[in-house]
Amino acid sequence: MRLVYTDQNRLLVEHARNVVENAGIEVTLRNEWVGGASGEVSPTAAWLEVWVVEDADEQPALAAIEAAQRTTDGPDRVCANCGEASPAGFAQCWNCEASF
Numbered sequence: 004m005r006l007v008y009t010d011q012n013r014l015l016v017e018h019a020r021n022v023v024e025n026a027g028i029e030v031t032l033r034n035e036w037v038g039g040a041s042g043e044v045s046p047t048a049a050w051l052e053v054w055v056v057e058d059a060d061e062q063p064a065l066a067a068i069e070a071a072q073r074t075t076d077g078p079d080r081v082c083a084n085c086g087e088a089s090p091a092g093f094a095q096c097w098n099c100e101a102s103f
């Protein structure tokens with residue numbers, strides 16, 4: 004198991020998880036349920052984390068995330084369906100899953 008991504012913004016972590024999964028790599032999330040308990044643990048410990056199951060997948064996963072982040076530069080996309088903003092690299096609205 005290797006940690007490949009974590010961020011304070013759970014949305015970005017979910018996105019990274021999707022990116023890695025779409026690359027055919029098996030991943031697991033940690034701290035998925037502690038987001039509401041950040042008063043009891045340090046903020047960093049409560050960050051959602053993406054881990055690859057196989058150590059050998061670490062580098063391909065990091066490369067996939069990096070490639071995806073390059074495409075997220077630019078203004079947020081505002082969903083025409085629900086009005087929520089998603090980072091530019093998202094192909095779907097994070098909120099209602101409408102395609103952009």
Ligand SMILES: [Zn+2]
Pocket residue numbers: 082083084085086087096097098099100101
């Ligand atoms: Zn939406």
